[in-house]
Amino acid sequence: MFVMSSPSGAGKTTLSRGLLDTDEEIVMSVSATTRNPRPGEVDGKDYYFVSVEDFGLMVNRGEFLEHAKVFDNYYGTPRGPVEEALSGGKDVLFDIDWQGTQQLKENAREDVVSIFILPPSTQELERRLHTRAQDSAEIVAKRMAKAADEMSHWAEYDYIIVNQDLDKSRTQIRAILDAERLKRPRQTGLGGFVKGLREGL
């Protein structure tokens, strides 16, 4: 389970899409949300768009690995598809905030690797927060407050990337994923392989 968190506008979405496009071993966890779809968003791909009532039912049935209210909307990670992907030998990528990451670590049976993406500067972050034309000034201000709150949790993450340059950040994320897969406990079957090597000598 591979978590990427960042303040809105640090480039996380671009980076996670890049990873998904180049690595067949990892799949995205699709969140459920009660917010309205934005133009172009597809139900079941970008989000599962659900009613507030259905969201509440899913919470009560324990169907979420993590869930939270952000501004006026609810977001959550349905447990089923994640566990199915993990059982199938895939890694799962989560685009969630610090609250979700904390809950995931508590609720998940498998190990979590977490990365926090920082913007290179406040100016760059503000510039990026203003580029979504459909957002009102009030929403931008709220998002900046949330960004400051989100960044206060950077030290709870395993790895930190300062996203100065997209290509460099992509390489760094690639390195983290490759390295984590080389960790001993994740390389199942090696015990038998080494036994064979030793007996063959």
Place this chain on the structure above:
Amino acid sequence: MFVMSSPSGAGKTTLSRGLLDTDEEIVMSVSATTRNPRPGEVDGKDYYFVSVEDFGLMVNRGEFLEHAKVFDNYYGTPRGPVEEALSGGKDVLFDIDWQGTQQLKENAREDVVSIFILPPSTQELERRLHTRAQDSAEIVAKRMAKAADEMSHWAEYDYIIVNQDLDKSRTQIRAILDAERLKRPRQTGLGGFVKGLREGL
């Protein structure tokens, strides 16, 4: 502190040289040994060649981070040059066996990242063990016994690489080193950077 261990003949020396040639931030720890120099080996570069008496004095003065007897010779890692390199902000690469790795973890003040390199097959390992023309059959047999012993400790390492293909193994070692440098506790100065980002919003 970056440790690479492997049975003799798994390709570790080639891989560590490749890393040193392409990464200016890492330096090799040079071991002291009581064995005779092989043709072409340079004192102070390949090893510090010392007498058995001097080696014993260094042990008594606590000048080794780790030391051991291998076959009829002593090997050890002098503490001074390692601590100097680490103080200068460099990473240090250690080409030591499982006993040395255990001692290093006990004696070192800084954190240790360890990689175990496995050969792809017994056949390949045997082939490589026979390619050093200057070694007698007896030495080869001893080395095979030591290789089997060394491999029994693979599970004590953080990362495992099966050296099937040198280029792939190089990329994997590169990824491990890059990822480890991105770990939060190793990125000093980030606290102030994030504080600045948040206050700027």
